[in-house]
Amino acid sequence: MKVIEISCIEVWREISNYIDGDIDAELRARMEAHFRVCAHCKAVIDGTRNVVKLVADGVEYALPDGFSQRLYDKLKDR
Amino acid sequence: MSSTEQRLEATEADLLERARQGDKEAFYNLVCPCERAVYIAAVTILNNSADAEEVAQEAVLKAFANLASFRGEAKFSTWLIQITINESRLKLRKDRRHLYESVDEQRAGDEGEYAPKDFADWREVPSEALQRRELREALKQAIARLPSMYREVLILRDVQQRSIQETAQILGLTEGSVKTRLLRARLQMRDALAPGIDGTWATGKAEYKKVRPF
Numbered sequence: 001m002k003v004i005e006i007s008c009i010e011v012w013r014e015i016s017n018y019i020d021g022d023i024d025a026e027l028r029a030r031m032e033a034h035f036r037v038c039a040h041c042k043a044v045i046d047g048t049r050n051v052v053k054l055v056a057d058g059v060e061y062a063l064p065d066g067f068s069q070r071l072y073d074k075l076k077d078r
Numbered sequence: 079m080s081s082t083e084q085r086l087e088a089t090e091a092d093l094l095e096r097a098r099q100g101d102k103e104a105f106y107n108l109v110c111p112c113e114r115a116v117y118i119a120a121v122t123i124l125n126n127s128a129d130a131e132e133v134a135q136e137a138v139l140k141a142f143a144n145l146a147s148f149r150g151e152a153k154f155s156t157w158l159i160q161i162t163i164n165e166s167r168l169k170l171r172k173d174r175r176h177l178y179e180s181v182d183e184q185r186a187g188d189e190g191e192y193a194p195k196d197f198a199d200w201r202e203v204p205s206e207a208l209q210r211r212e213l214r215e216a217l218k219q220a221i222a223r224l225p226s227m228y229r230e231v232l233i234l235r236d237v238q239q240r241s242i243q244e245t246a247q248i249l250g251l252t253e254g255s256v257k258t259r260l261l262r263a264r265l266q267m268r269d270a271l272a273p274g275i276d277g278t279w280a281t282g283k284a285e286y287k288k289v290r291p292f
Contacts, residue, residue, distance in 0.1 A: 009191060016261035020242075044194045047268040055236045055267065059217050061118045064127055067134075068113060074135045075102050075109075075142065 006030040011041045015048055090154060098145050105142050112155040115238055116162045122233045123166035125222055133169050137162040152247055160248050163230065170226075192262050195269040220270040228263035235260055 006027075011034050017023045018031055035042045096104035109116075116137060121130035141148075141161050148157050221229060221237075234245040235256070246256045 009193070012194060012265070013191070013261070016264050017257060019264070022242075022257075040194075043272075044265075044268065047272045048264050051264055051267040051271060052236055054213070054217055054271075055221070055232065056239065058214050059221065059237050060214075061114075061121055061218075061237075063114055063117055064131055067117065067131060068110070070131070071109070071113060071135055071138060072106055075106055075138065078102075078139055078142070 003029050003033045006034050008034075008038060008041055011035075011038075012044065015045055018045070019049055019052055094145075094148075094150075094154070097142070102142070105145070108154055109138055109141075109158065112158055115155060115159055118233060118238065119159050119162045119230075120166045122221065122229060122237075123163065123226060124169060129169060130166075133165050134162060137165045140165065153244075156244055156248055159234075160250075163248065192265050194265055216271060220267050223270065224263055224266055228259050228266065231256055231259040232263040232267070236264070 011031055014023055014027065014031060018028065023031075035045060090108065093104045093108045097108060113134075116134045117130060120133045120137070121127060124130050124133065137158065141158050144161075148154070152160075221232060224232065230249060231245060234240045234248060235242065240248070242253050242256050242260075245251075245260075246253045249256070251259075
């Protein structure tokens with residue numbers, strides 16, 4: 001299959017959808033062909049994928065101690 | 079049967095029905111599974127834990143008072159987080175400290191392309207990297223520095239792992255807007271973190287070797 005070339009700007013526009021698997025097979029093939037020849041875009045896709053993974057696995061926001069109890073008390077007092 | 083078991087048996091519909099009749103215990107049991115999501119929504123908008131707790135409580139009380147208007151088109155948690163986000167934004171607007179941020183945000187529209195700022199190579203994330211406190215802190219700081227329109231989308235989608243569709247529903251946006259904002263958010267996060275991962279928080283490990291193609 002002949003893969004039609006794609007520009008860097010078009011690649012950047014679709015990077016997030018690419019990571020989410022939210023693009024069709026033809027566009028995926030064009031992007032992957034581009035990543036094989038463009039070091040810039042390869043760096044951008046790898047880095048962005050890392051960010052998504054790090055954010056999913058490594059970002060936690062701890063609830064303040066006693067949060068649940070104070071919420072319960074507030075609701076009860078109303 | 080313990081009260082915990084009884085709670086588990088009650089379905090969301092049962093709890094809703096009882097909560098609508100003014101049963102606060104039932105309402106609390108509905109809120110409990112999403113209290114963390116409520117807190118995260120508030121704290122990532124307000125960047126302050128005490129304000130976030132206050133707003134989270136207000137949002138829960140408001141939801142209880144307005145339960146009649148919840149018709150079940152959305153999940154209860156979706157609805158509650160919508161209310162929390164609205165309350166958080168109201169609080170921000172009242173707070174003059176954020177005047178400058180809101181001015182900045184008026185300029186940051188969805189239009190135009192976002193081009194990556196550099197092309198630092200960053201291929202591997204070693205599993206032990208996540209155990210490093212500095213990396214976790216850097217992630218949170220990078221999130222906190224995103225313009226709020228991008229931060230909200232990133233939190234719902236990438237931190238809380240909600241679908242594009244639910245993220246759109248919570249924020250009252252089209253799915254297309256969510257995708258555009260998510261792209262910006264992710265690219266800006268990469269720009270913020272890629273140079274640092276081998277620079278300011280270098281471990282000296284080969285994985286972090288940066289290659290600048292030009």
